[in-house]
Amino acid sequence: MPKSGRAKSGTVKSGSAQPGTETPALSRRSVIRASAVAAAFMLAGCTAEAADDSPSPAPAATGPAGPRGRFVFAAAARPVTLDPALATDTESYRVTRQVLEGLVGVDPLTSAPTPLLAKSWTKSEDRRTYTFELRRDVTFHDGEPFNAEAVRRNFERWYTLPESVRSDSLMYRSVFRGFSDTPKTAVYRECVVEDEYTVRVELTEPLDSFIPALAAPAFAMSSPKALTDAAADALTQERNGRKVSGYGVAPVGTGPFRFVGWNEDTVELAAYPEYWGEAGQIGTVVFRTISSPEGRLRALKKGDVDGYDLVTVNDVGDLARNGLQIQQRDPYSILYLGINTNFPGLDNVLIRRAVAHAIDKPAVLEGLFLNGTKAANQFLPEKLGLTSDSITSYGYDVDKARELLKEAGYDGRELPFYYPRRVTRSYLPTPEKVYARLSSQLTAAGFNIRPVPVDWSQGYLDRVQGKEDRAFHLLGLAGSYEAGDNFVGTLFGRYTAEFSYNDPEVFTGIEKARTLAEGQEQTDAYQAISDRISERVPAVPLAFPISALALSPRVGGYPTSPVLHEVFNRITLTDS
Structure with a gap:
């Protein structure tokens, strides 16, 4: 079964438009005037409210002094760090995508890899060596030059990250497996400068997802001088209760926007005058944190912001009545119920x-997720073309659940269930309500559930991905590049404290699948992995959620992307 939109192996030549010149893509995604489609969402039970007649800000223009438009985006949470190599959260990446770029970009129509800072690349016959020709x-x-030495310095920095700044959920660890202190497990070998604008990356084994993965924001290129000057690998500062480096609060990249400042709930960027691509209309970008969906909706209606992500079912009717826009993405994330298989009792399959x-x-999903959200029975989205038809199916069957509990000798032990509060995620728009439904269903089957609510901003990710004494937790994964490894590899490719899942058969299967070229053999390998995971149940896949943005009428175009590769120089503004 072919994968949707995946680039073929071999040589990739630069022929696509620069990022600034691409027309914001629609593909199968929908750009909707909410007033035209509100009826489709009314089953969600939206209630009426009077329209807000506040005027929209004036449209932007591009003049002799460069872009002059201002775009204010309401973020659902504060970024954790603006150093993409150490970030693991969507809101951090949303900012860093504007400031930094990688060697590889994302096609706006298919999400396939495209040239970005690399004009082209080739790979060797053994698929272990990649040679990149860079933009000049x-x-x-x-002001520092981007060249082959800068690329080498970035790869070497990722490879030699000190243990003190690493986490289990780092993208580098998921893709390249090991660091310089564990060379036997590392997929990266070295990065070699061939000339000023040619660089060669050597791997220890074939990695089919290498090029797609380089489009992930974690592999964006930072200024080597800025990394050194700001001691990027020393977490000596604190921001919003988290340790960060000096570089993590002032990143320096090659993107269309440069960093200006970060003050509590606000991050400001400005158009970079020397940007190599098309500047676009936007001269100033402001990310303003508004944690509640209701607050984001009010701010958009009043004209205080120009857009926000993570539209909830309850927003839709209000957006419609106020003539605002909804822009929908193809589903490319997974919501799951995590299980700590080390918790007493849960070690029993x-x-x-x-x-x-x-x-x-x-x-669980009814009325809480946007139309088009599908229940999931495995962890690979349909978009990848890798889903298995032979997956073990666990139909809803309370009597069967009780029989299994009796057979396993469950003694009624209390099971702590962690869930996040005061947050909206692309895979989890209403955490408290989803928890309530899951908890009710588990209780009806005979489980003794103890709720453990944790504010997202108070380290929820650390607590559910660490060694906390928990039985269950709610979480999800938003895909950032097109490969099966982005999902099953990230979640189950090795032992992690999140699931305490130790299954050599799955680990070996994922390692093999990563080395296979795209084709039927690789598809079969990923399907076998899904089958094994479904048998062992280290987590329960719940849904492939639809996510959507809300936009002011002054926004004429927005570059929606299933992998969230949404760079704001491609936004167009018009009269409302």
């Missing part, structure tokens, strides 16, 4: 299967 007209925002049988997924 690029500078970092601090029969109890984990009872969990799966106890959950009525359509009932």
